[in-house]
Amino acid sequence: MSEDDLPPVPPPRRRDAAATRASILRAARDAFTRLGYDGAGVREIARAADVDTRLISRYFGSKEGLFAEVVDLAYEKSLMMTPELNADAAHALLIETDQGAVDGLLLTLRSASNARAAAIMRDSIERNYQTRLAEALPGTDTMARSALLVALCSGVLLTRTLLGSTALNDAQVERMVPYLRAALDAVAVAPAEDGDD
Amino acid sequence: MSEDDLPPVPPPRRRDAAATRASILRAARDAFTRLGYDGAGVREIARAADVDTRLISRYFGSKEGLFAEVVDLAYEKSLMMTPELNADAAHALLIETDQGAVDGLLLTLRSASNARAAAIMRDSIERNYQTRLAEALPGTDTMARSALLVALCSGVLLTRTLLGSTALNDAQVERMVPYLRAALDAVAVAPAEDGDD
DNA sequence: ATGCTATGTCCACACTGGTGGACATGTAAA
DNA sequence: TTTACATGTCCACCAGTGTGGACATAGCAT
Numbered sequence: 001m002s003e004d005d006l007p008p009v010p011p012p013r014r015r016d017a018a019a020t021r022a023s024i025l026r027a028a029r030d031a032f033t034r035l036g037y038d039g040a041g042v043r044e045i046a047r048a049a050d051v052d053t054r055l056i057s058r059y060f061g062s063k064e065g066l067f068a069e070v071v072d073l074a075y076e077k078s079l080m081m082t083p084e085l086n087a088d089a090a091h092a093l094l095i096e097t098d099q100g101a102v103d104g105l106l107l108t109l110r111s112a113s114n115a116r117a118a119a120i121m122r123d124s125i126e127r128n129y130q131t132r133l134a135e136a137l138p139g140t141d142t143m144a145r146s147a148l149l150v151a152l153c154s155g156v157l158l159t160r161t162l163l164g165s166t167a168l169n170d171a172q173v174e175r176m177v178p179y180l181r182a183a184l185d186a187v188a189v190a191p192a193e194d195g196d197d
Numbered sequence: 198m199s200e201d202d203l204p205p206v207p208p209p210r211r212r213d214a215a216a217t218r219a220s221i222l223r224a225a226r227d228a229f230t231r232l233g234y235d236g237a238g239v240r241e242i243a244r245a246a247d248v249d250t251r252l253i254s255r256y257f258g259s260k261e262g263l264f265a266e267v268v269d270l271a272y273e274k275s276l277m278m279t280p281e282l283n284a285d286a287a288h289a290l291l292i293e294t295d296q297g298a299v300d301g302l303l304l305t306l307r308s309a310s311n312a313r314a315a316a317i318m319r320d321s322i323e324r325n326y327q328t329r330l331a332e333a334l335p336g337t338d339t340m341a342r343s344a345l346l347v348a349l350c351s352g353v354l355l356t357r358t359l360l361g362s363t364a365l366n367d368a369q370v371e372r373m374v375p376y377l378r379a380a381l382d383a384v385a386v387a388p389a390e391d392g393d394d
Numbered sequence: 395a396t397g398c399t400a401t402g403t404c405c406a407c408a409c410t411g412g413t414g415g416a417c418a419t420g421t422a423a424a
Numbered sequence: 425t426t427t428a429c430a431t432g433t434c435c436a437c438c439a440g441t442g443t444g445g446a447c448a449t450a451g452c453a454t
Contacts, residue, residue, distance in 0.1 A: 015451070122360045152349050176338070254412080
């Protein structure tokens with residue numbers, strides 16, 4: 001979940017600004033996803049990236065600047081919830097949490113309590129993700145419906161992962177997949193139709 | 198939203214432990230709901246309660262102890278999502294956010310990023326709320342389905358309030374009420390039936 | 395090889411957080 | 425009235441945070 005989009009830390013420790021930036025970005029993504037915006041500190045990120053703390057301010061201006069870049073990257077490829085993919089989405093959200101596809105949502109949830117971080121994420125979501133999803137939806141009100149889909153999925157992940165709900169974490173959670181899929185379909189399919197493919 | 202369950206600040210007695218406790222509790226509930234567990238500071242709460250900071254540690258042991266009591270109170274009366282009430286719930290979540298019924302959820306969302314706060318809330322939700330909701334649901338898997346309902350509603354509120362989603366905040370959001378209600382019904386009604394009262 | 399600039403490093407500042415000790419004072423019991 | 429405890433108050437501590445200044449060094453152009 002970390003080696004595919006960002007180059008791994010290079011063993012030859014010369015002076016390479018691009019590699020340093022990438023290393024910071026990777027460590028920041030992991031830290032923000034795991035601890036949230038407030039929970040992750042720049043010192044910790046720098047240590048994980050094996051980089052001096054000062055370089056974060058230097059390369060990204062501030063913690064907020066770093067966060068903004070991380071968020072943009074996280075939402076470039078993220079779980080899609082189209083009518084055809086709702087079954088997959090429901091499964092991914094309920095069963096295989098913490099897999100790459102839902103990391104973007106996880107990042108959002110863990111940082112949503114910070115107002116400034118929330119504004120950064122809202123921008124990125126609407127710009128990078130929601131528009132893409134809206135184009136894949138049939139019917140009208142696609143923008144609002146895509147937002148509603150993101151909202152529903154966020155809630156599931158929130159309850160499962162952050163809150164650690166026992167009912168949504170035991171073995172029987174598999175039986176919830178059809179329910180969740182039906183709920184998502186209720187929003188994703190066109191209003192008049194009763195799609196049940 | 199504040200004067201109904203907690204006694205207002207008392208005029209007469211100058212030293213009244215019960216009144217002080219209640220005042221702290223009220224200020225803490227407002228602060229935690231507005232700013233989240235991490236965002237709200239004990240000094241701020243004490244100032245809002247017109248009380249010395251030290252009394253918080255004295256009466257509630259710690260910030261966590263205070264939070265636990267606030268959470269318990271918040272979930273005693275909260276929005277219910279039964280099949281009959283899903284229309285109301287959908288309306289409340291999408292239109293009249295920040296009303297009393299959803300404050301419990303709001304408190305949860307704003308504090309969920311803190312792991313210790315999340316554990317406190319999970320306990321309270323499962324103990325005070327989820328069980329109650331499960332009893333009102335028809336069919337099987339009522340506990341897991343009630344958890345799923347809470348999850349879906351949390352997501353809507355999260356996206357609307359914390360993230361400030363524009364698509365879920367403009368005038369056209371009314372058109373989303375039937376969608377959300379259908380999604381909730383997909384979980385709240387019994388599996389085989391197709392209840393659409 | 396030498397100088398310049400980019401790159402990396404160390405230290406410290408100002409600030410805020412939660413918590414606790416020691417003290418003052420009101421309130422009720424003896 | 426006097427004593428004792430509950431109640432309220434002030435101050436300080438320590439561990440965090442993000443940010444910036446001043447300095448060392450590597451890598452490249454000349």
